[in-house]
């Protein structure tokens with residue numbers, strides 16, 4: 001079934017979260033459950049890919065980049081297949097004897113995988129030029145770029161936007177956040193929670209996708225909830241994710257959304273949002289990434 005048939009699904013919400021820590025500060029938290037969009041192309045990736053898929057059609061084949069646990073790779077493999085496009089994934093690191101669950105899924109969707117050394121991966125520009133010479137439409141790592149941000153801007157069409165003061169999301173490449181800023185209304189602030197440690201260039205990467213007028217909007221990136229770095233976890237994050245699921249029947253992922261909701265709870269308790277704020281959080285999906293954990297660590 002085409003993914004967009006899932007878009008009207010009531011599971012996506014937004015859902016109003018009930019919690020004492022919200023009531024104490026008269027904060028309302030609505031969660032847009034993009035994780036419920038589709039079992040594979042879940043979350044923001046589907047939105048980010050829409051314009052790239054259109055642009056790739058005349059080429060008949062597309063290529064993109066990612067690591068062994070990349071949600072972007074899996075989503076691109078599936079979406080390309082559905083759009084009738086051949087796909088190639090340039091994967092950072094040496095090929096291992098058994099593929100990660102993400103890469104296995106990508107391969108099952110027909111993506112050709114090519115492993116390259118970390119050094120070679122660092123000169124992505126060269127590889128990109130080679131792939132283009134071979135006739136591929138190339139999507140940058142993580143779906144970063146203008147077309148990705150335009151696609152992500154459509155996320156907010158799924159909600160009654162006017163009522164929110166604050167929109168909050170996880171940040172990887174910054175593409176989704178740029179899209180949300182584009183779609184945000186003048187009275188709204190967009191806050192991104194970085195999934196990486198000390199990524200100083202993140203703000204300039206977000207801003208590179210914005211117009212001069214959009215630079216005047218209200219937005220900020222918080223760097224305090226990386227839990228040691230990208231895809232790093234610890235016992236308190238896992239405990240939080242299990243408690244969050246028990247309290248709200250909402251699964252989260254270890255790379256992005258677990259840290260996002262942890263941050264939302266901590267910031268609310270620290271009165272960061274101000275009395276009476278109506279918040280919209282984007283649950284950007286990514287649950288397939290949890291397959292890299294051993295069984296039993298997560299209780300969902």
Ligand SMILES: *Cc1c(COP(=O)(O)O)cnc(C)c1O
Nearest residue numbers: 172173174175176256284285286
């Ligand atoms: C990719 C991803 C993000 C980050 O999106 P960017 O547009 O790269 O910033 C956030 N959450 C999830 C679940 C993702 O898979």
